Amino acid sequence: MDYFEKMYYGRDYRRIAGVDEVGRGPLAGPVVAAAVVLPRDGIKEKLFDSKQISSKKRELLYETILSEAQGVGIGIIGQEEIDRINILQATLKAMALAIGNLSSPPDFILIDGPHGITLPIPQKPIRKGDQLCNSIAAASIIAKVTRDRMMVECHQKYPQYNFASHKGYGTKEHRRAIEKFGVCELHRKTFRGVKEYL
Template identity: 40%
Template sequence: MPDGAQRSRPRFVIRRSSGLYGYERALQRAGFPLVAGADEAGRGACAGPLVAGAAILSDRASRQIEGLRDSKLLSAAQRERCYDEVVAKAVSWSVVVLPAGECDRLGMHVANVQALRRALHRLSVHPDYVLTDGFGVDGLGVPGLAVWKGDRVAACVAAASVLAKVTRDRIMADLHERWPEYDFATHKGYCTREHQERLDRHGPCPEHRRRFDNVVRAMRGPGDVRAVG
């Protein structure tokens, strides 16, 4: 349970009609004016980094992010526009990148929690309360709540998901230029059929995560000319 969550847990009700900013408004009424959200991108991918974003949004109507939603529900162009707005309008925001090798060393769950924690610690403004998508994060010194599908119900978490997703997609496009044979620009390192076919054909590159069973199988195959390094 996040630090202080039980001791300082506010009592509030979120109605469906409250909209995407309902969590922030309710927490502000409960005495937590600065609410941070955190989310990650790339947890389920077998190649590329894990990226975590964190954001504190302004409560001013003029600084709300128009069209903000869970990054997975936005087109690439919509994500880019929301990303620019979050960067311009947020009270504070941050992004943390954990390379594939660090994900292997830590294991995906630990890497996920650490990435979220690091992103929240890097905020230039200290939050009063933290909302995270799916996983609780301890060691923050403030109360927090893990929200199921938080990127669909809380604006600050949705903003964090956009920051993480856009950053990771840009990284995967750069990795595509280095290793075009895997077509990272298309599948972004996730375990699609096309990615698996290319992984089996060429063997893994240094950006593939060795903890994933499909990568281990490819390392054992005849095409594993890149398994070391």
């Protein structure tokens, strides 16, 4: 999982950030990206793609990453902007914001997925990067826990949708709630499964 970090540290880069996002597919809520700079020798816990571990394990790793990382940045793009600029552009913008919110800028970026970010920093997009690269896996955990916590808070305002359970994804329960209650301000109005109920 540290192949890419070792390769680019071997090319004299000194501060490498992994970047990932969570929330491209949901029908409601923001897309959240995180950028993480791990210590050069990694952290004590084994990292995994956030989708492959339990929420309890994610929470534990989240705290470990926050305490041991050399830098963590978060970027959040809300549902209104997602509707305005589309989910791909919103994702890339959230990633750029996450990089910008690091305490010190990186000199190299490892990105989950096939797309680069419009920043004047050398970078490497990596398909399935969250399964291949420690710093991207760490970013996926930070982004996932951050977004999940936001959606639990949204549940307090809109309990009828049960956002605390499905986090805005298009589950049967969520789709039934949209049919019954209509859409709320958190829903992505341009997404199939929502726009039909406007």
